[in-house]
Amino acid sequence: MSMDVGVYSRAELRKRGLDGWILRKELAGGSLFSVRNGWYAVPSADTVVVEAVRLGGALSCVSALRKHGLWVPSGYSGVHVRASRHGKQQLARSCQGPGRPVPVSTALDPIPIALGCAFRCMSDEDWIAGCDSVLNTLRLSVPALQAEMGRIPQKMYDLMSKCDPNSQSGTESLARVRLRAAGFSVHVQPDIAGVGRVDLRIGRLLIECDSVTHHTSLENYRNDRRRDRTALVNKWMTMRLTYDDVLYGWDEVMADIRAITDSDRHRIRSA
Known part of the structure; x- marks a missing residue:
């Protein structure tokens, strides 16, 4: 419509x-x-x-x-x-x-x-982030969106192969694309027992891309802290990123993530 x-x-x-x-x-x-x-x-x-x-x-x-x-x-x-x-x-x-x-x-x-x-x-x-937003908002699959767009060039196909309709925000999309480009195995919107869905996961490192819209109300603020405590008790690590972190401070974010992964602190070890 x-x-x-x-x-x-x-x-x-x-x-x-x-x-x-x-x-x-x-x-x-x-x-x-x-x-x-x-x-x-x-x-x-x-x-x-x-x-x-x-x-x-x-x-x-x-x-x-x-x-x-x-x-x-x-x-x-x-x-x-x-x-x-x-x-x-x-x-x-x-x-x-x-x-x-x-x-x-x-x-x-x-x-x-x-x-x-x-x-x-x-x-x-x-x-790619904009395309994710279209897919998620309209609840379309990549092939369905491609059909609506008509004939498209190979480069567009290549970029759309990196899209994910499960992405809940643009900053989450950007973080996912950048982390995968850096060689990380990234899980999108995984369901963590006792915590619920989180934006991204690398091993036992949970990455939340917080937006002003959905994370600054008192209720959301309290819920986020409860989820973080539960995650920590269950041996998960949570890293929260703001819009500015992703858009303007990514080098620092990547350095922090590498500091965790280079020392294998994110590895999920069997009991």
């Missing part, structure tokens, strides 16, 4: 029965206004989407993924627009996914199209 952002093409309005004199009446009464030729918006329309359409296309790429409520790390600024056939002359730079250009039919690109465009704007590991 597409998100209603209050900006519509003439074709979309026609399907709603708004055409001819009815459309002119709505425009004259202020219920709609013209954004550009063939595109209209209601007064309460999403302003970022209006800007994208006014620039000559649809809101797409990382901007559309954010609008759909999916995870995109900081550092991707500006309004990312996928140009329409007529809007290419207006835009000095626009986002475009792999393969043949898809006609712009909605003001906000659907998730598969936006993800394809983001493939060319995001770093590899950021794109």
Whole structure:
């Protein structure tokens, strides 16, 4: 189901029965206004989407993924627009996914199209994290998402082979990708007896990627500490990482993890 952002093409309005004199009446009464030729918006329309359409296309790429409520790390600024056939002359730079250009039919690109465009704007590991967010949010398998995206290049297939729909956050995805690239055997969302599900596990080292949204309420704060105590009693080690740790302090995080693993403190030893 597409998100209603209050900006519509003439074709979309026609399907709603708004055409001819009815459309002119709505425009004259202020219920709609013209954004550009063939595109209209209601007064309460999403302003970022209006800007994208006014620039000559649809809101797409990382901007559309954010609008759909999916995870995109900081550092991707500006309004990312996928140009329409007529809007290419207006835009000095626009986002475009792999393969043949898809006609712009909605003001906000659907998730598969936006993800394809983001493939060319995001770093590899950021794109994998964004793809994880799509898979987890929409409850899709990798093959199902690939089918919705149409024909995709080999590099995209290669990156999607590193995705995991079980990932619960972007920082968890980034940590997993980086740790596996460093040669660690990483388990995703393992269920630990007495503790419950944790984000990642390397041996008996449990890694939790804490977000402000889900770990700062008093209830969550208390529950996290209870889980940590239970884990320690059962001979697990817990390392909690913040958003800033993963995004801006990864070298220090990796050094700490290596300090534990190099001394084999993470090894699960049989009794």
